[in-house]
Amino acid sequence: MTHHSPSTRSPSTxxxxxxxxxxxxxxFASLSVLFNIFYLQTDGEPLxxxxxxxxxxxxxxxxxxxxxxxxxxxxxLKGKDMSKIQKREIPECMGAICAVVYLFVMLVFIPFPFYxxxxxxxxxxxxxxxxxxxxxxxGDAVGRGRLLHRFPISKLASYLSATxxxxxxxxxxxxxxxxxxxxxxxxxxPAFASIPLLVVYFVDFGVTSIVVPIPLQPxxxxxxxxxxxxxxxxxxxxxxxxxxxxxxxxxxxIEVAQSIVIAVLLAVNDCLYxxxxxxxxxxxxxxxxxxxxxxxxxxxxFALLWxxxxxxxVFVGDTYCYFAGMVxxxxxxxxxxxxxxxxLLVPQIFNFVYSAPQLFGLVPCPxxxxxxxxxxxxxxxxxxTAWTEDKQPKAVIGWGLKVLDKLKxxxxxxxxxxxxxxxxxxxxxxxxxxVWRGPMREDRLAIEIVGTQIVLGLFGLFVRHGLALLIxxxxxxxxxxx
Amino acid sequence: MTHHSPSTRSPSTxxxxxxxxxxxxxxFASLSVLFNIFYLQTDGEPLxxxxxxxxxxxxxxxxxxxxxxxxxxxxxLKGKDMSKIQKREIPECMGAICAVVYLFVMLVFIPFPFYxxxxxxxxxxxxxxxxxxxxxxxGDAVGRGRLLHRFPISKLASYLSATxxxxxxxxxxxxxxxxxxxxxxxxxxPAFASIPLLVVYFVDFGVTSIVVPIPLQPxxxxxxxxxxxxxxxxxxxxxxxxxxxxxxxxxxxIEVAQSIVIAVLLAVNDCLYxxxxxxxxxxxxxxxxxxxxxxxxxxxxFALLWxxxxxxxVFVGDTYCYFAGMVxxxxxxxxxxxxxxxxLLVPQIFNFVYSAPQLFGLVPCPxxxxxxxxxxxxxxxxxxTAWTEDKQPKAVIGWGLKVLDKLKxxxxxxxxxxxxxxxxxxxxxxxxxxVWRGPMREDRLAIEIVGTQIVLGLFGLFVRHGLALLIxxxxxxxxxxx
Numbered sequence: 001m002t003h004h005s006p007s008t009r010s011p012s013t014x015x016x017x018x019x020x021x022x023x024x025x026x027x028f029a030s031l032s033v034l035f036n037i038f039y040l041q042t043d044g045e046p047l048x049x050x051x052x053x054x055x056x057x058x059x060x061x062x063x064x065x066x067x068x069x070x071x072x073x074x075x076x077l078k079g080k081d082m083s084k085i086q087k088r089e090i091p092e093c094m095g096a097i098c099a100v101v102y103l104f105v106m107l108v109f110i111p112f113p114f115y116x117x118x119x120x121x122x123x124x125x126x127x128x129x130x131x132x133x134x135x136x137x138x139g140d141a142v143g144r145g146r147l148l149h150r151f152p153i154s155k156l157a158s159y160l161s162a163t164x165x166x167x168x169x170x171x172x173x174x175x176x177x178x179x180x181x182x183x184x185x186x187x188x189x190p191a192f193a194s195i196p197l198l199v200v201y202f203v204d205f206g207v208t209s210i211v212v213p214i215p216l217q218p219x220x221x222x223x224x225x226x227x228x229x230x231x232x233x234x235x236x237x238x239x240x241x242x243x244x245x246x247x248x249x250x251x252x253x254i255e256v257a258q259s260i261v262i263a264v265l266l267a268v269n270d271c272l273y274x275x276x277x278x279x280x281x282x283x284x285x286x287x288x289x290x291x292x293x294x295x296x297x298x299x300x301x302f303a304l305l306w307x308x309x310x311x312x313x314v315f316v317g318d319t320y321c322y323f324a325g326m327v328x329x330x331x332x333x334x335x336x337x338x339x340x341x342x343x344l345l346v347p348q349i350f351n352f353v354y355s356a357p358q359l360f361g362l363v364p365c366p367x368x369x370x371x372x373x374x375x376x377x378x379x380x381x382x383x384x385t386a387w388t389e390d391k392q393p394k395a396v397i398g399w400g401l402k403v404l405d406k407l408k409x410x411x412x413x414x415x416x417x418x419x420x421x422x423x424x425x426x427x428x429x430x431x432x433x434x435v436w437r438g439p440m441r442e443d444r445l446a447i448e449i450v451g452t453q454i455v456l457g458l459f460g461l462f463v464r465h466g467l468a469l470l471i472x473x474x475x476x477x478x479x480x481x482x
Numbered sequence: 483m484t485h486h487s488p489s490t491r492s493p494s495t496x497x498x499x500x501x502x503x504x505x506x507x508x509x510f511a512s513l514s515v516l517f518n519i520f521y522l523q524t525d526g527e528p529l530x531x532x533x534x535x536x537x538x539x540x541x542x543x544x545x546x547x548x549x550x551x552x553x554x555x556x557x558x559l560k561g562k563d564m565s566k567i568q569k570r571e572i573p574e575c576m577g578a579i580c581a582v583v584y585l586f587v588m589l590v591f592i593p594f595p596f597y598x599x600x601x602x603x604x605x606x607x608x609x610x611x612x613x614x615x616x617x618x619x620x621g622d623a624v625g626r627g628r629l630l631h632r633f634p635i636s637k638l639a640s641y642l643s644a645t646x647x648x649x650x651x652x653x654x655x656x657x658x659x660x661x662x663x664x665x666x667x668x669x670x671x672p673a674f675a676s677i678p679l680l681v682v683y684f685v686d687f688g689v690t691s692i693v694v695p696i697p698l699q700p701x702x703x704x705x706x707x708x709x710x711x712x713x714x715x716x717x718x719x720x721x722x723x724x725x726x727x728x729x730x731x732x733x734x735x736i737e738v739a740q741s742i743v744i745a746v747l748l749a750v751n752d753c754l755y756x757x758x759x760x761x762x763x764x765x766x767x768x769x770x771x772x773x774x775x776x777x778x779x780x781x782x783x784f785a786l787l788w789x790x791x792x793x794x795x796v797f798v799g800d801t802y803c804y805f806a807g808m809v810x811x812x813x814x815x816x817x818x819x820x821x822x823x824x825x826l827l828v829p830q831i832f833n834f835v836y837s838a839p840q841l842f843g844l845v846p847c848p849x850x851x852x853x854x855x856x857x858x859x860x861x862x863x864x865x866x867t868a869w870t871e872d873k874q875p876k877a878v879i880g881w882g883l884k885v886l887d888k889l890k891x892x893x894x895x896x897x898x899x900x901x902x903x904x905x906x907x908x909x910x911x912x913x914x915x916x917v918w919r920g921p922m923r924e925d926r927l928a929i930e931i932v933g934t935q936i937v938l939g940l941f942g943l944f945v946r947h948g949l950a951l952l953i954x955x956x957x958x959x960x961x962x963x964x
Contacts, residue, residue, distance in 0.1 A: 075660045076558050100653060104674070107646065110681045153686060157635070160642035160682070164589065167649040171582060174656065178557045192586070199592045200642070204635060 013070045015063060023059045030055045037112065049112040050292050054299035057105045061303035064097050065314060077177065079315050083251065083373040083380060083442050090313055093177040095320020098300035099170040102323075105296045106163050113151045113292065114159075151285065154204075161200030162293065162330035169193035169242065169326045173319030183359075186318070187243060193326055194238035197333060198231055237338050242325025244348035247355060249321060250370030250430060251380070251442050252312040256305040257450045259324035260298060262344050265457040266331065267294045269340055272465065286335035293331045297324070310443035343460040347453045351429040354409075358385075358427045362397055369426040371434055371445070379439035382411060382431040387421040411435045495552045497545060505541045512537045519594065531594040532774050536781035539587045543785035546579050547796060559659065561797050565733065565855040565862060565924050572795055575659040577802020580782035581652040584805075587778045588645050595633045595774065596641070633767065636686075643682030644775065644812035651675035651724065651808040655801030665841075668800070669725060675808055676720035679815060680713055719820050724807025726830035729837060731803060732852030732912060733862070733924050734794040738787040739932045741806035742780060744826050747939040748813065749776045751822055754947065768817035775813045779806070792925035825942035829935045833911040836891075840867075840909045844879055851908040853916055853927070861921035864893060864913040869903040893917045 015023065030052040037045045037052075072078065072091035079092040151159075172189045175181070181189075208230035212220045226233075249255045270287035301324070307314045332341035342349070358365035364385050371380040387393065393401060401424055404410035409432065411425040425431045433449060434440065440448075497505065512534040519527045519534075554560065554573040561574040633641075654671045657663070663671075690712035694702045708715075731737045752769035783806070789796045814823035824831070840847040846867050853862040869875065875883060883906055886892035891914065893907040907913045915931060916922065922930075 071661050077660075100657075103650065103653075104677065107650075107678045107681055111685050114685045153639070154636075156682070156686065157638045157642060160639060160646060163678075164642060164645055164649060167646060167653065168585065168589075171585075171649065171653060171656075174653075175582075178559075178660075179553050195586065196589045196642075196645075199589055200638070203593050203596045204638065 013066060015066055019062075023063060026055055027059045030059075046113040047288070047291065050109060050295050053105045053109055054295040057101050057296045057299035058303045061098055061101045061300045062306065064101065065094050065303065065307050068097060069094075069314060077317075081252070081312060081315075082368075082370070084311060085375055085378070090315060092315040093174065093317030093319055094304060094307070094314040095316040095318075095323055096170065096174050096177070098304050098320060099166070099173070099323045102296055102300045103163065103167055103170070105299075106166075106293070109292065109296075110156070110159070113288075114153060114156050151289070155285070155289070157200055157204045158334050159289070161196045161204075162334060164196035165193050165330055166323065166326055168196060169322045170319060173317070173322040176322075177317045177319055188239070189322060190239045190242040190326060190329070191235060193242075193322070194235055194329065197238070197330060198234060201234070201333070202231070234333050234338070237333065237341065238326070238329045240352075241329045241341065241345065241348075242322040244345060244352050245325045246318055246321035247359075248348050248351045248429060250368070250428070251446055252310040253305060253308050253443070253446045254430070254449065255316050255321050255324070256301055256308050257446060258347070258453060259320075260301050260305065261450055261453050261457060262328055262341075263294050263298050263301065263324075265344050265454075265461060266328065266341070267291060267298070269337070269461055269464075270294070272461075283336070286337070290331040290335045290337075293327060297327045310441075310446065340461075340464055343464055344457050346456050346460060347429065347449070354429060354432065355427050357397075357400075363393070363401075363424065363427065364391075366426070369428050369431070371430055373442075374439065377439060378441065380434060380442055380445055381439045382425040382434040384411075384413075384423040384425050386423045389420065392421055408436065495549060497548055501544075501548075505545060508537055509541045512541075528595040529770070529773065532591060532777050535587045535591055536777040539583050539778045539781035540785045543580055543583045543782040544788065546583065547576050547785060547789050550579060551576075551796060559799075563734070563794060563797075564850075564852070566793060567857055567860070572797060574797040575656065575799030575801055576786060576789070576796040577798045577800075577805055578652065578656050578659070580786050580802060581648070581655070581805045584778055584782050585645065585649055585652070587781075588648075588775070591774065591778075592638070592641070595770075596635060596638050633771070637767070637771070639682055639686045640816050641771070643678045643686075644816060646678035647675050647812055648805065648808055650678060651804045652801060655799070655804040658804075659799045659801055670721070671804060672721045672724040672808060672811070673717060675724075675804070676717055676811065679720070679812060680716060683716070683815070684713070716815050716820070719815065719823065720808070720811045722834075723811045723823065723827065723830075724804040726827060726834050727807045728800055728803035729841075730830050730833045730911060732850070732910070733928055734792040735787060735790050735925070735928045736912070736931065737798050737803050737806070738783055738790050739928060740829070740935055741802075742783050742787065743932055743935050743939060744810055744823075745776050745780050745783065745806075747826050747936075747943060748810065748823070749773060749780070751819070751943055751946075752776070754943075765818070768819070772813040772817045772819075775809060779809045792923075792928065822943075822946055825946055826939050828938050828942060829911065829931070836911060836914065837909050839879075839882075845875070845883075845906065845909065846873075848908070851910050851913070853912050855924075856921065859921060860923065862916060862924055862927055863921045864907040864916040866893075866895075866905040866907050868905045871902065874903055890918065 033052040034049060034056075037049050069091040072093065073089065077091060077093045078089045080087045080089055169190060172193060176186050176189060208227050209223045209225045210230070212222060212224050245255065245259060248258060267290075270291045273283055273287040274291075304314075304316060304320065308316055328341055332338045352359075357363045358369070366383075366385060369383060372383040374381050392398070398421065401410060401412050401421065405412040410427070413422040413424070414420065415422050425435055430445065430449065433445060437448070515534040516531060516538075519531050551573040554575065555571065559573060559575045560571045562569045562571055651672060654675060658668050658671060690709050691705045691707045692712070694704060694706050727737065727741060730740060749772075752773045755765055755769040756773075786796075786798060786802065790798055810823055810827075814820040834841075839845045840851070848865075848867060851865060854865040856863050874880070880903065883892060883894050883903065887894040892909070895904040895906070896902065897904050907917055912927065912931065915927060919930065
């Protein structure tokens, strides 16, 4: 989406005095807390360290987005905002900054949850036999409350594999933004990025048994080992999540806002486990792990939203969408709550299914399907695909289009005299919303879509925790070792 | 180093029939071997799997460099070869392809050395208590010979941290190639990339004791814990290695060829440990680990050299130099043979020290210091920095320049009448070689420099293994647990 023509006005690349002061204060406060935790060994460490690092991540991302904007434009990473009267060129692919800051934070964070006191003997060279000393530090912390719990070092491989998946998707996402990869190729980018996650899962963990719903247990037993299919399932989730976020896009702020909503809802779900009455819940570790990945993600995302919200000063790029989707994949796969993720992706799933006729070529698909900007009113209207006289839909497709029109799931314009199709609105949730609610301003559309997503997500969590007990004994996937 | 002007002739982007046949045969053979190892559980697995994957990496890199050339050029990743009569534009930053292929191979490789049979009990949720079953498979393999040895799963974190360091340096390297980062900033790129390595070293390993040379042992003891300084030392090696390769650059093939020489010498060193009479050596694991990282590196590098050797069809980019340097860093730090790496970097160290006057601004430093191409003769000559009448060196610098001239370490041209400096050759090993040996063709220069490097490297290894016993009891850094 980069257009090569000289920019008319270059955006501001420095921070205002207020911004500098606020960011410096936040940075100083976070650093103090971190110093305190690391050197003075105060209590409650890892979660507070994660929070502080997330605030630092916010500050770093906020400043770097501002500072590097013109550098990105110079390197050709720029795009024109088509839904504005003045079509200024603004930096594209700013999600890359988020991803890089995020990765650093996740790496620097490692000593907080994983630090261990070891008493060990060496067998020389590079070999080692480790004797864990689970005494003092860790034991005390566990005694005082589970929030203080530190992970066993054996969980580090999972943590690192997640980080590798996220760096790989960042690398490939940047490649996509640079080279404008074809749709049918880019669809598989997340599949490649899930390799590290799945390989380490295979080597380090290897559980492929799933709990059978109670009604089916008389026939299948309590647990069933689905073997290789479990990897196919995980890979499918990994492919779907990033792509579904990438196609619910096209208006200012929508990519980041929807990702923030999903992240917050996942974090709320994590907190439900950490604060449950039957505490400590067996899945506490998984949900703590999940929070450690979600908090810094929220940090970098809020900094990006600040600049990407209407009227956008930067674009996020496919990099951000892939990256965000992959964050959800790694926490939900490693935390074994991929069903919950699917529940929170309902709007994205709807958008994907609804888009299918265009994605799979049943209906012609223009290069961009974002809503059409009406310069006279300043509002967005549904964008359309035109049907020419010699290019009419096949009979069955035409019938389908008319049914969708009846169901108010599409706006179809038919020539009343000839009965020929003139145009149909494009198959995205954004256009559909505009069909339902009429033309509206870009930010209003983003707010309404995200609002709907919040309502659906909260309802999903309620269903998950309220109704799951009807079909499963416990309210999360139990894990057993084969 | 990208110049934006229309390309006159586009390079070939497809494989010839011979190439397709050879690469397909190689690919098929490697895949058969891998299939055999993975499914039929034959012997001698990990090292042979690593070799097969390296061959696959060669094929993949070779094809992708050819296929993606025009895509890179379209995205603005291109440069002009200044040392040719026809200054064609060719793709730049092709090292990114090497790095991405390499990372995938390293991830896909994980199940081969780390696959384990576990008998384990779960304590629910995400917790786990693992009981290793070191019996059957692993035990047998160890019994039959150490080459078959598989790593304990606890070594996986080191392996993954190395992979993360390599993905981070790839990300930052691509950033450098895209944005043309200033010299004083890019110098620290490897420092950032070494964070994952050092953090995981800190959390998972944490050894900071070094063996004291025998003459000093009466005063300091056998071992000395240097604490934080060990991390400073490791970070310094991590910063130096990639940068030193990045500044010994500028003629076709030199970046890749020097990296291949270092990798081969490190691999020879590894083999010395694996084939030693006092076998199994305590450091066997470290050197096997090192081979697993070096073999695929050689695979991707040979494919790149094929296209980058004189006359180059592609440029490698800073990405490749950083990436190559970082591969050496991760194997030598995790394998505890960083001193050996330093020994093999002698030409690079010389080039860096020799470059210092220009790098640190004592002598003016032009944007590019590569040798000057004489279009009339078709040969390379030393490039020079001119001294104008009003810009003469300060007295002490002028004295230094004259001393270097006397020592034949510089070519200085002085105006005989006025005694003023007219020009001095640029401070790089390539220019110095041309001062010594006279003008020569580009490939000849690359061969002579790389030849010198091979001789020095072999001598270094001889010194390392022959003389080290005089000052250390064992011929490698022993590891103990604090």
